[in-house]
Amino acid sequence: MALTRISLSLLLFSVIPTAYSYWVFGGAVPLVTTRLDSIVSPGEVSSHVHTVLGGSRFGANYDFNDLTRSECSTILVQSDKSNYWAPQLYYLDQAAGTYTPIPTFFNIYYLPRPGPKNEQIHAFPNGLRMLAGDVLRRVNNATNYADKAISYYCLDERADFFEHQCPNAMRAQIFFPSCWDGVNLDSPDHKSHMAYPLQDYNTGDCPDTHPVHLISLFYEMIVRVDLFPYVPGSWVYSFGDTTGLGLHADFQDGWEDKSLLQNAIDQCVEVNGDVTGTLAYPSQSNPTLRSQQNNSLKLMIVRHILACAPLNAAINNAAAAACKPEMSIPNENVGFTSALTKLPGCNLLWSGTGPKPVCDPNPPTPSFAPTRSTLPSGWTELGCIVEGTTGRAFTSASTTDPAMTKTLCANYCGNLNFPFAGVEYGDECYCGSEFSNGAVNQTVPWSDCSVTCAGNPNENCGGPNRLSFLYNPTKH
Numbered sequence: 102m103a104l105t106r107i108s109l110s111l112l113l114f115s116v117i118p119t120a121y122s123y124w125v126f127g128g129a130v131p132l133v134t135t136r137l138d139s140i141v142s143p144g145e146v147s148s149h150v151h152t153v154l155g156g157s158r159f160g161a162n163y164d165f166n167d168l169t170r171s172e173c174s175t176i177l178v179q180s181d182k183s184n185y186w187a188p189q190l191y192y193l194d195q196a197a198g199t200y201t202p203i204p205t206f207f208n209i210y211y212l213p214r215p216g217p218k219n220e221q222i223h224a225f226p227n228g229l230r231m232l233a234g235d236v237l238r239r240v241n242n243a244t245n246y247a248d249k250a251i252s253y254y255c256l257d258e259r260a261d262f263f264e265h266q267c268p269n270a271m272r273a274q275i276f277f278p279s280c281w282d283g284v285n286l287d288s289p290d291h292k293s294h295m296a297y298p299l300q301d302y303n304t305g306d307c308p309d310t311h312p313v314h315l316i317s318l319f320y321e322m323i324v325r326v327d328l329f330p331y332v333p334g335s336w337v338y339s340f341g342d343t344t345g346l347g348l349h350a351d352f353q354d355g356w357e358d359k360s361l362l363q364n365a366i367d368q369c370v371e372v373n374g375d376v377t378g379t380l381a382y383p384s385q386s387n388p389t390l391r392s393q394q395n396n397s398l399k400l401m402i403v404r405h406i407l408a409c410a411p412l413n414a415a416i417n418n419a420a421a422a423a424c425k426p427e428m429s430i431p432n433e434n435v436g437f438t439s440a441l442t443k444l445p446g447c448n449l450l451w452s453g454t455g456p457k458p459v460c461d462p463n464p465p466t467p468s469f470a471p472t473r474s475t476l477p478s479g480w481t482e483l484g485c486i487v488e489g490t491t492g493r494a495f496t497s498a499s500t501t502d503p504a505m506t507k508t509l510c511a512n513y514c515g516n517l518n519f520p521f522a523g524v525e526y527g528d529e530c531y532c533g534s535e536f537s538n539g540a541v542n543q544t545v546p547w548s549d550c551s552v553t554c555a556g557n558p559n560e561n562c563g564g565p566n567r568l569s570f571l572y573n574p575t576k577h
């Protein structure tokens with residue numbers, strides 16, 4: 102049971118002073134882990150792998166209006182279609198020479214932090230983008246706010262990785278600048294339109310050059326290093342860094358309802374406190390991760406939003422849990438399917454203070470592939486339906502497959518000439534020509550079909566007692 106106390110105990114020692122009010126989108130799971138960065142490398146495969154949360158239309162390139170049309174968000178408050186991302190941390194098994202992604206949950210803090218002048222705190226302007234941290238940083242300047250904004254917590258707080266076992270997981274922490282120039286939604290370095298406050302990186306009054314005080318954003322990544330044996334030098338960021346100094350993070354605003362965000366900022370004082378439930382990291386086919394799935398990846402969620410009335414009213418747990426990416430991503434294994442022998446891209450091990458090692462030759466760039474499988478011709482998805490009450494909805498044929506997708510099921514039923522196909526609980530496929538055993542052609546909320554397809558981590562295949570219903574009228 103010690104594990105369920107992790108987040109709470111971590112939070113008690115957090116850098117966030119309790120005198121401040123705030124809320125946390127806690128225990129958030131990734132939308133996708135992939136080599137994209139729509140801010141730094143728009144339209145391209147990015148140089149290293151990121152773990153991305155939030156709106157489902159995250160992709161290589163998009164704008165605010167496009168992002169707000171996301172079907173869903175992995176953030177509990179569904180009108181927040183923003184994207185939040187940071188580099189993935191890997192575990193290097195030095196004997197085997199393999200890299201496995203270390204499961205990571207995010208707690209996303211929204212902190213109203215007026216300084217001595219008690220400046221008004223504003224919601225993000227539509228489409229704001231920003232970057233905190235520096236992928237090339239190799240030294241720590243303890244008085245520089247941009248450096249102070251990046252830190253780690255294990256048994257104590259540090260600026261970089263350090264030789265410590267972290268029995269309660271490690272927190273990687275990033276505090277974004279909160280002062281905006283009032284004009285630019287982005288800038289060439291993705292930083293200079295924003296500034297840290299005058300008194301400190303995490304609180305204070307805004308400088309005259311950046312006079313608009315926005316809500317402060319703080320990512321606390323709970324990195325489950327405790328699931329792996331501790332060996333110095335085994336923690337490696339996706340860009341090769343073994344020091345931790347190059348940690349950086351990105352934010353792309355996608356709040357479709359800015360009045361909701363502003364109401365929360367204005368009304369939700371003293372929202373500290375609620376802690377609810379546990380949550381499991383999404384299942385993976387990498388055997389190392391799969392063996393950890395059942396117990397050890399469960400973690401207590403720290404939410405701190407139930408007491409914030411405007412946000413509480415907008416929570417949709419089921420939609421957040423079922424949310425999958427919609428856009429194409431680079432077609433490569435980033436370690437969740439099986440362990441890697443090299444980090445994706447050109448990312449050789451990079452320790453010490455020297456320059457980043459270069460690759461000769463550069464590895465090939467992968468092409469893009471859709472995240473969801475494409476149904477065979479004639480088939481359409483009609484939605485999520487409830488399984489029969491006295492038996493299966495579709496009884497004519499069935500199969501299970503560890504590579505199950507909607508496409509695989511439609512092909513299976515189509516080859517047998519059945520017009521109805523239903524995928525259930527990740528890897529089951531049922532075919533029929535009619536609804537049986539009390540099942541009806543009536544859809545329930547899409548998020549009831551929230552179980553990840555056994556054969557595609559970015560697609561849902563039904564749920565417990567729920568079928569993703571596929572139909573081909575030409576077979577009727």
Ligand SMILES: *[C@@H]1O[C@H](CO)[C@@H](O)[C@H](O)[C@H]1NC(C)=O
Pocket residue numbers: 242243244245246
């Ligand atoms: C450290 O940061 C401070 C504040 O930004 C700056 O004045 C100082 O020059 C920096 N020191 C070094 C060695 O870069």
Ligand SMILES: *[C@@H]1O[C@H](CO)[C@@H](O)[C@H](O)[C@H]1NC(C)=O
Pocket residue numbers: 391392394395
């Ligand atoms: C996880 O638990 C379920 C139910 O208890 C069991 O069927 C399954 O085999 C377990 N998986 C692993 C990887 O241990």
Ligand SMILES: *[C@@H]1O[C@H](CO)[C@@H](O)[C@H](O)[C@H]1NC(C)=O
Pocket residue numbers: 483542572
């Ligand atoms: C199920 O119902 C939908 C909407 O009511 C309808 O469009 C569809 O044709 C029906 N499908 C079948 C297979 O009866």
